[in-house]
Structure formats: structure tokens, C-alpha cells
Amino acid sequence: MLTSLAGVLFDGFAYGMLLFLLSVGLSVTLGMMNFVNLAHCTFAMIGGYVTVTLINQAGWPFLATLPVSFVAAAAISVVFERTMFNRLYRASDLDQCLLTIGLVFVSVAVAALIYSTVQQPVQLPSYLRGSFQVGGVTLGAYRLFLIVFALVVTAALVIALEYTRFGAQVRAAVDNQRMARGLGINVDGAFAITFALGSGLAGLGGSLAIDIVGLDPSFALAFLVYVLIVVSVGGLGSIGGTFAAAVLLGISDMAGKYYFPEIGSFMIYLVMISLLMWRPAGIFGRRV
Amino acid sequence: MNTPAGTPALSTSGLNKRFGSLVVANEIGIALPQGVRYALIGPNGAGKTTLINLMTGMLQPDGGHILLGGEDITALGPEQRVSRGLVRTFQINSLFPHLNPLEAVTLAVCEREKISRVWWRTTAGYRAAVDEAYDILKSLLLAPVCTRETRELAYGQQRLLEIALALATRPKVLLLDEPAAGVPRDESTELFTAINSLSKDITVLFIEHDMELVFRLASRIIVMVSGGILLEGTPDEISADPRVREVYLGGAHG
């Protein structure tokens, strides 16, 4: 009983970490510029395809592809940000939705053109496969890796935002954009960097997600809902909140399936709705 | 409702409000008789706007009572106070940018008349409501621009629209928060003549920094300093009082 609980917690936490990597970027950019970027998962998909290509075409080792997918997603995202998104910061959020959804459509089609609609397989190195026992609990090697990796990323992120000048600027911009501008902070610049960072993380998430949820052109749409759920529950612009939300949703999703499989599919939505009704601005949200 | 003679239109007793350690309203007790023109003056940060927020229910007091025509309204929400006749305008324009003045004021009238839930008849069908709205706009010299979108209006006109919206609710007591804030002098006189010509059974309390206007319009003046009432009296008494000179007239807002 207890071991099974531990197992569920472990798997749920791992799944949560994946959700966190995929969502955190959107949360920050949404909180910072109120820019509704529904194309966020497109950048995750880009990361995923970069990894797949490097492994299957160029025969790279899995780990080596991760930094590349991060950089690729970040670079491409910043191109879009500079050429298209930045023209819409003052536009209505509806227009922002339309533009980014259009982008998603295009990316889905392009992915299908290049990679066809087939599921992209990714073969992990042996040391990331299988599982091992710890006190009767079976721990998936890859999940453990996922958790450690995500925790490291999170730590780096927090340090970057809490203890660097850049981080201070970003936080100022999230708290109060007008005042930040008043203080002579280059908000747009800070945003561009944050945006790239967030998309890069999404790209990482995309690469890491393949092994658990697979990868095909519909990825950019399929994951949008989950990311939005995490972001809204976590609260805009709050890394801690996003983290908590991702873990909470990951675990409750997993627990729901293990303990009440008959309502397993409702779980994540029920949790989201009740959390939002309790705290409309999200767990650690600032503005209501 | 007709309130028994002598009952003030609006009164507060022992009104308190503090944000953390900062006391913004300290034992405020005022009583505004029917139809009087009151000016509320005091240096910035004296708590004038806070007082209005407390009286209109935008803020909840930590202690004390607010009575409107003798009825205790301390527990009521803003919209309920409005429907009972306690209405305010905003220091910073808070309007409906994409509605034109005619629509906006008609909207206010319809809400007052409780016909705003009717969706099977056109607004134009309610002749009385529309005419009333138009008359209000005329009285405030907004008739010529009443079909322009609000966001296109001149600033002074927007200030007038603030008042027009308030009037449309048939207020008994009207609280004007710096009605002339940011309005050029020439326009502001026009604005205050409008205020001055308001029907005499409306009690008016207005915050204003321009002393000339205050002394010309107000029949009585309340002076606030750091969250408390310093004194209350006729313009002459106020201008004669040395304390006021020292804390206020001598100060920043000469």
C-alpha cells in the first residue's frame, strides 16, 4: 500500500516535472507582457523534432541533443518574437490568440510536410531505460533522470531570476510593467530574452516528452490544453506557482488513475476547476 | 423618500480606516444638510478620496457608521448605495470608451429605472428614458457631441460626462472627486457653473484644490488634514482661521 503510494507519488512528480518544463515559459511571458502565446507548444515541438532528427539522422547521443534543442527552440522563437509578436503587444488578446493559433496551424502543417505524420520513435541510451527497486518501490530510470534534470533547471532558473540584475529587471517588469519602464528598464529587451528562455525550456520539454508521450505533428495542439491548465492554476508570472501547479496536477492525475481509474480522465479537470474557484488568480497568483 | 426635516442628507460618525500603520481616516464625523454645497479641501494625502471611497462603499471602514437620510448604509454594497441616492464621480475618468455620451447616460437611466433587463424592446422605444438622458446632456452642454464615442471627446467634456452619468442616477447626495482635475481654467469655470446650476435638492460634496472656485461655489467647507477633520465652516470662517492658513492656504496649493 505505502510502496504503491510512493510509486504513484514518484511517477506523478516526474510527470509534473515534464509539465513544468513545458509550461513555465508561457507563464512568465504571459505574466510579463500579457501576451497570449498559444504557439508555445510549437516551440516544444521544434525541440522534439530537433532531438529526433539528431538521434535518428545524425546518430547523436540523446543527452547531447538536449542543449541543441534548447538553443534551436529559443532562437526560432525569438525570430518570431521580433518579427511578429512584438507588433501585437498592445493589440487585443483576441488578436494575439488568432495570430498564434494561425502559427500553430502553420507549424503543424510544416511538421507534417517535413517529417510526415508518422510517430517519431526515439531510442534512449540503455542507462536511461528500465527501472530499479528502492525499498520495494519501482523507480523508472528515465523518470528519475527527468526529475533530477528538471530540478536542476528550476534551481538555475530561480537563481537567475532572484540573484542576477537581469532577473531583477524581469521581476520588476512582471510586477508592474509601466513602473519598470519608468525606471528605465528596457522591458522589451528583457522580454525578448525571457521569451527566448521560456521557449528554449519548452523545447527541452518537447525533447524530454517524446519518450513518455511520443511526438507527431499534432503535438503543438495536443499539449496546449495541459500547458494552459498548469499556467492558469499556477498563476501568471509565478515560477513557484507553476512548479507547484505542475507537481500537483501531475500527481493528482497519476493518483486519480491509480486509485479511481473510472474517473481517472476527469481528475485533472476537476482539480483545475476547484483550484481556480478557490483561487481565481492561481495558487501564487498576484492579480485577480 | 422624504427625510424628516433636520435629518442630514448624509452623515458619518466615528469613521475609521487604516492601511497597516497608516491612519487614512480618523474618527471622521460629518453631517451634510439637504441641498448644501460642500467643498472638501486639504493637502494631498489628507484622505479626501479615501473618505469618498468609504462613504460610497468602495472601501469598507474599520469602524464607524454612515447614514444616508437617516438610514444606516454602512453594510450596503456600492450599487445599493447608488440606488438609494448616494453617487460619486471619479478623480480619474472612469467611463465607457466605446459608448457615446447618449448611450452611456441612457444606460445609466435605464439601470436606475430597472428596465435594463428588457431585451425584447429597443432602447429607442423608451422615449422617456432617452429624453431624460438627452436633457441631462444638454444641461451639461454635451448635446452637440452626444453621438461621438467617449474616447474621442475632449478631456473637459469627459469630466462633464462623469457628472452626467452621476446625475442620471437621480442622486440625493453627489460626491465629486476633483471634478475639474486636469481641466484647463477656462473650461473648468464652465464646468462649475454647470455644477452650480444643479437642482437645489441635491446635496453636493466636492473635492477641489482651486481655492477661487471653492470660495465661489461652496456654501460650507470641510478641511481635512492627515485623515482627520480639521474644521468645518462657512468660507469666511475658513479663510479667517489661522490654522487653515498655516496648514493649507500657506502650503503647496496656494
Add this chain to the structure above:
Amino acid sequence: MQRAMTGLAIATAALLAATSAYAQGTVKIGVIMSYSGQFADPGSQIDNGIKLYMKEHGDTVAGKKIELIRKDNGGVAPDVAKRLAQELIVRDKVDMIAGFDLTPNALAAADVSAQAKKFMVNMNAATSIITTKSPYMVRTSFTVPQVNEALGTWAYKSGARKAYTLVSDFSPGHDGEGAFQRAFKEAGGEIIGSARYPVANQDFTAFLQRAKDLSPDVLYIWVPGGPQPAAIGKAVAERGIDLKKTKVLGQGELTFDEALKGMGDAGLGFITAFHYDHNHQSAKNRKFVADYNAEFKRNPDMFSVGGYDGMHAIYEALKKTNGNTDGDALIAAAKGLKWESPRGPMSLDPETRDVVQTVYIRRVEKVNGQLVNVEFDKLENMKDPFKARMPKQ
């Protein structure tokens, strides 16, 4: 009024038959499938099967040119499927409709086929009842009960007594669950537990842990193609389920190529029942696979063979009617067709118009470095057991 309606239907049908007769020299086939969205890949595989058949056998049959009109159904959307079928027949004057990746879409189009008396070839949708919805429909794929009852029977024969079933929580999954449990119980086995996982589920560890806790002899899994099979395979390994103690059984999708590529050695030993795999050992199939790879740079799968044999059925029927595209003539010609398909011997049941074929039991093994499904047992001439049980009218 019912009579009035049918009368009207016949009238329209007659009219349509007339109009289509004008389309001399060419036979127009309306192909309705999901070319986009979540189900795009099956769609394109079926399409590849069609393309390859036409490449091999030319595009003229009985002196008539075959012309395809492709329409995108874009996923589960019977309303769209029905509209497209109607438009194809009324506007584009097609002589028959084919394709149909998903059950609801096939069912919706079946109404149109019945109403307009148009020949319809269901190349994939696998729910039993579909073929009963139009007397002009044949199926060249398989049916869920056909495969899974075979598996259930075989499982007991192979010595398993306690089974746990885990299926996707939507109708095909429920059908698979029902078929397997029925056959397994009829043989004498016991179902010690079962779960249905959410359709969009991504992470299976929780469900598998549950199953593992009960340590059954066989763990039956029904999963649609897509990302889930690989995910399940990996989760099985992660949960440390010992395949010697607990056999993992499933319908063919569980061990599709991309699934095996994804799960790697974790898949070794999975046992699946299916009607086709590119590893099926026959001269015909080897050629088929070779040509297919030459053409599309990937292996054919059950979708491809469904499309391929679907075209075969159309060609053969047209030959028999020598080009007459009248619905009644075509269906009459199609009934009882027998041929050697890449999947092995198959035929169209004269009564039910449904596919009759061999169901293979395969185990995942490593053959010169490649994970493949190796057939080691088979049940021949399997009809759709569901219809066999249905009262004949």
C-alpha cells in the same frame, strides 16, 4: 410515412443511378479519410496502399479509367463524413465511396451509401456493426471481435487462467475488452480485474502498477495506434512486469513498427493477434513490402493493406460487372470474392459482406537486430464472430 420516405429514397437513388451512368469511360471513386489532424497517419497509410495498388495494376479496369477524388474528414466528424459523401455523390457524381478510417464516420457515410445505393468499401473502420448499416458495403480491414476473440481463445489454450484487461476507454476499446473477456471466459478462464484508461492518456505507469499488483497470468491491452503503444511498452518495462510470469497480450497496434522502435527491447516477448504484419512470410507479401518501401520509404501496416485490398475488391468487382458501376451489380460481384492478399488468403463473406481471413498470433522477437512480430500460431478463416451470433433476418 416511413413508406413515403423509402419511396423518396428509391426515387432519388434511381435518379442518381441515371446521372452516374452518364459518367462514361471513367469510374469515379470518392475517398473519405482523415488526411489531417490526430488521425492523419492512418489516413496517409491507407492512401499509400491505394496508390501502390493502382501503380501495380494500372488505372484502367474493364476499359474504364479509375479516377479518385480525395476528401479530408479531419478526425472524428460523422457530420462532415456524411456531408462529404453526399457532396461526392450529388456534386462530383462518384460511382462509389471508399476509405473510412474511423467508425463514426463510416457509419454516417453508410447511411448515404444505402440511401443512394452506392457501392462502399470500408478500408479500415473495425467495429462489427458497420457493415450492417448499408447493404452496399464491404470491408477489407478486420473487425475487433474477429481478432480479439481469437486471442482470448488462444490465451486460454496457451495455459493462462487469470487475466487482467486494460483498454482505452472508448467504444473500440470496450469492444476489444468484451471480445477478449468473452472468449477467455467461454474457454474457462477468469478475469481477475480490468481497467479502462482515458482516451487521451499519456502516462500508463499508474494503470500498469495496478495490474501488476494483482499478478495475472496474462495482461490484455487494447490500445489504438499512435503514441500510446510505445508509452505502454516502456511503462511495462519500468514497472518491472516479468513477462515470464505475466504474458502481455494485445491487438496488433500494441506492437506496430514505430511502437517497437519507441519501446525497444522492452517490447520483446509481447504477444499480439492480428491479420497483417509486414513481417508476414510469403512471396506475395515480400514483394508488397519491397515495392511499398521503394515507393514510400517506410513499411506497410494494417492500414496500407486495408487500402490495398480495398482497391483489389473494387477492381475485381468492376471486372466482373465489366465496368457497370450500379450499386447492386457491384455488391453482387463483390460478395464471395476470394483472393491471395499480402496478408494471406482472404475473402468477402457472401452473407455479411464482411472480411474473412486468417488471424495470426505473433510474438515480438529480435531478428538480425530488428524487433519484429514473428508469427507462431494462426486461426484460419476467421469470420466476424459478432455477426455469426446475430439473428439472421
Add this chain to the structure above:
Amino acid sequence: MSTASASGFAGPQQYLEQQARWRTVEIVFWLCTLLPFVVAPNYLQLASQIAITALFALSLDLILGYAGIVSLGHAAFFGFGAYTAGLLSKHGWGEPLTGLLLSGLAAGLLGYAVSFIIARFRHLALIMITLGFGLLLLELANSASGLTGGADGLQGVKMWPLLGLFKFDLWGVTAYWYSLIALFVLFLVSRRLINSPFGLSLRGIRENAVRMRAIGAESRPHIRTIYTISAAIAGVAGAILTQTTETVSLGVLSFERSADVLVMLILGGAGRLYGGLIGAIIFMIARDWFSGVNPQYWYLPIGVLLIAVVLFLPNGILGGVSQLVNTERGQRWFGWLTLPPAWLPSWRRGA
């Protein structure tokens, strides 16, 4: 619009009446909806489904465009209506019109129940709660396969002829008449609604909810009302889809359907009453055309279309167009379109 005062202000009454009056362009538009019968008799099925989607988009416009409630789960009501109509017919009541009314009613009731939650939230929380609600309903319908037929869709939906006379035919003649008339009637209702005091209050809520309180208006009752009406209309749209295609499947409840209709509405221009209609027409014709040209990659041109619209026609197509019309030259060329036609009998002008 500033032009109104320029072109002589006859008095508040007259002005508001004129605002509510039928414009030439509107009449032209509705006449055009009859064209398919003549110019494209083979496209009536498509036309009918466009009309249905337009009605759905209209229902969304009422809450999004006029009350500022963004919903990502509006398919819940569309689907609820669709399944109600389907189940009615399956269990022996195939009469279209009454089925339509009952379905609208059912969806309306559901909407009313939900509105109590909806009215309490705004912004992202609101969007996500609507989304979650929609997905919940989808999962429920899927797991209640005994009732709904699950993923196979509801079987045995057979409609009786409309008014006992017109069967829903292969060509879709009946279907298009039916959907078009329903669309027109409910459009009239919505049109009247937004020109009513209630409509005025809705716009007030959208523009400045705080100010509404300061003029003594409570927003929530208004929001509940409009949400209920919108849900009912969505339900009717769903019911028509069921009745004209005699099929229902989980697709009617899907997130994609909610998202698509939102996209169409924004594309056409929210808060403009015709926005949803124009959006539905353009989006669905484009999709049908592109996917006809290439069934596999039509997402690409559609996506490009959306991006282009945002970059070149802010606030949707109608938003962009109305900006063009409001320019000097625009007035000279298209001004007449935005004025009430002289030949309308005066008694009708009140409308």
C-alpha cells in the same frame, strides 16, 4: 459614429432608432444567403453546415463580443443540444421543430446552471473554467456510452420530414432552408437584443465593469441572462446539425469545436453581430476549398490566412473593413452601404 452627428442630428430618439435600423449592406447580405440555391445547388450541404456554424458563432459573439466573456468550452452547449435532439429522435420523437425547441431549452437550462459559476470569474480563470467544464462534459459523454453511444456516436437518429412534408434530402435543400431560417430568426432576436436596454448594459459591462457599479448597476444578473440565452442558441445550432445530418458523435463536444468557433468569431470580428457570420463563412469555405486542393496540408494556407488577417486587419475582418469605410474615401465609396435604404417602408424602420 461621428458621421451620424455630421449628417444632421434629428434628436436622441431618431438617432437611436437610426442606429437600430436596417442598413442596405445588411439586406444585401441576407439576400446573398439565398444565392446558393441558384448558383451552387450542389453545395447546399456545405451551405447548411456553414449556416449552423454561423449560428454557433453568433451565440458565442453574444457573450464574448457583447459581455466580454471569453469561453473555450462553448461546444458544451452546442453538443448538449446536439445530443438532446439525437436522443429525442432515437427514442421515437423525430419531429424536427419541437425537437429543436426542446434541445434549445435543455442547453439553456444547462447554461443557466453554469452561469452562476461563470458570473463570478473573469480573465484567464474564466477561460480555463469554461474549458475545463467543456472537457468534463466530453469525458462524461464518452464514458456514458450506454446513453450516448460513446466514440461510435449515437446510432439510430432518424428525423421525420420537416412539417411532415420536406424530407432531409441528399442534396441538402431542406437542410439549408431549415438552417438558414433558424439562423435568420435567431439573428433577428440577437439583433433586437443588442439594441435593447439590456444590450446597452452588456456593452457597459464589457467597457467598464467598475463604473457599472458606480451607476448602481449589478453586472452578474445581466451576465447570467446573456449566458443562458447564448447557451440556448448554441444548443439550437447543435440540434440543427444533428437533425440535418442524422448523426451525433463526441466531435460535437470536442475542444476543437470550441476553439474553431472562437477562431472564426475573432476572424470575422467579435462584438459586431455579423462578425461570427462572416468568420464562419470565410473560414469554412476556405477550409473546404484548401482541403479540396490538398486534403493533407490545408492547415498551412488556413494558418497563413489567420496570421495575415491579424497583421493587416486588426479586430477581425469586419473591424478592418469598418476602419477602411470610415476613411474619407471609404465614406465616398461605401458610405451608402452603412445608411438605411430610403425605400424601406417607414413603419419597418423602427426595428
